[in-house]
Amino acid sequence: MRTGVECLMDGLKKAGVQTIFGLPGGSVLDIFNGLYDAPFKFVLTRHEQGATHMADGYARATGRVGCCLVTSGPGATNTVTGLGTAYMDSIPLVCISGQVPTHMIGNDAFQEADTTGITRPVTKHNYLVRNVDDLPRIIAEAFYIAGTGKPGPVLVDIPKDVQRASTKAHTPDSVSIRGYNPNTEGHPKQIARLAEAINKAKKPLLYVGGGAIAANAAEEVTQLARKAKIPVTTTLLGLGSFPETDQLALRMLGMHGSVTANYATHHCDLLVSIGARFDDRVTGKISEFAAHAKIAHIDIDPTAISKSVPVDIPVVGDVKKVLKVLIPLVESKERTEWLTQIQEWKQKNPFAYDQNGAKLMPQYVIEQIYALTKGDAIIVTEVGQHQMWSAQYYKYTQPRTFISSGGLGTMGFGLPAAIGAQFGCPDRMVVDISGDGSAQMNFQELVVAVEHQVPIKVVILNNGYLGMVRQWQEMFYKKKYSATCLGQSGRGQNEKIKDHPDTPYLPDFVKLAEAHGALGLRAKTRAAVVPMLEKAFAADGPAVVECMVEPEANVFPMVPAGASLTEMIQSMA
């Protein structure tokens, strides 16, 4: 006979878990007691949201299923944003939560919340374990569901009495769920149709998303593109699925994508989506998206097919498996005309920003990070302008080197996700690129990096604003900066913060870093950027570099929400 806790430990071990992120509490005391002697690395986070983002970053960087552990009530409700973030981006993680004893459920007990009810819309699946005999099976199922098919977060809620109860049940060797059979093999006829369409196309384009990275199919994407000479554009989450240094790379498409990628999308005659879901930030006005093209879509998720854009050639299956069948069927082609056109667009329309040397432009900082890391770092971002600049001014050449909350757009994701990524990849340089708005969400987790001497580097592009919202206010709301100013400098005379010096350090991130035990540095001028970055990157431990960038720099090009991809705004002029 084994207790629920022993079953859980065994299940985690058999699932290959090495690192668990979390925070203890009343209803998980027994689990933590079990953890004390268990062979896992446990990372104590300072907030449960941090635990979910760390597990998420760990999963994105390694491809393994992330794992976090939290208590009932507020512990569980604090995971909602992290679960939602993972759900929207299809990231595999398992969250174990404690629950009040079964006989107390529904009584409004201390730290009780309807956790499975609350997390249902933000998980791929969730369980409330009512009987300890089911626990070993459920743990095995949770990891299986999280990591297979279209990956996603799974939550297992375990009441305290179930943790303590005894059972003869043991962890099953294999999992079989009659309602869950993801189709991984693409239909051969559909793949043949797709090959024929590619062979016939004059102006084909690959549009590659996070699904290609989830399926570990970057190699196959690259083979297909190079063999058939098809240019490649990626979504934000698809960055790294094809080397952006390649001639065929058009960089990111969509709202803040490259001019070339958006033109190519508009003019192509065959658009092949590979694990990309036609998100509204990608398509712009749906009716005009790739309007001249036949559309093919390879995706493991049947609901993604024709959800927003009607698809002519659907292929439901695992991207890697489908591409392996597809590649031998496509012909090597030159496509000189199409590729010449694309090179022309590329030369005319590179990503560009104000090169006035007196200003510290945020884009410049990203370029320097790229140069100093030789494009070999794992870049993690928060959400906002800095996120888009990180996509535009750093060239990604390997999968799992760009980690960002794309779907949910969660500010405060980056710092904990970077810590998780660094735990998963201790030998890589991990840089969290942040803004001063995002940095103030979940900064507390920096302590975790200090405690474990996890050497993440946080580069804060401080413009004193919630920059992306400010940009929209500038462009579409007559420059009424409603509630977007974070520092002192952007405020009108009558709106100044009382008794505060007119410096932009609000907060002072250098002091904040030091207060957490990390190295804190600041670059106030363009000339100071490289020395400060070098110092931070050379440090053994975690470091924060605050760069006081041009306050009202904007992200361009920009396709206004709901406009066609060809209607790009290139500057404020």
Added chain:
Amino acid sequence: MKHIISMLVENQPGVLARVIGLISGRGYNIDSLNVAPTQDITTSRITMTVPGDDHVLEQVTKQLNKLVDVIKVFDLTEEKYIDRELALVKVCASPKNRSALIELAALFRAENVSVQNKAMIIQMVGTTDAVDNFLELIKPHGIVEVSRTGVIAVGKAEG
């Protein structure tokens, strides 16, 4: 257009909430809903009628299919099927109009299942249209209460 969706699901707590949550969370509507165990105690059948065009319904069925606890989803509207609804109707009935009600019920092969001093309860089984029609005709007598099961349906395909 209305579609009848019939699904086989795990007979477990929380499954109905998952199905309903998906439908409401994605902005779809449900006209009627029926849930009961099948011949196999580990499964339940959920039958619901959902309004929407073919594109919407294709999304609904695909999304429902994705739920781990949902074993199979059928859009019966795409095939031949038998559908029925049961209604229990409590209607004002005095000795004066009782025979008229009984006559009306007989026309619809409805059955009177309880007779009281001032009311009768009539059980009406039929398609949604037939039940609607019956209720319309019985209305002038004064309906006190109606309880309907919502549509249940079975596809006609053999095996």
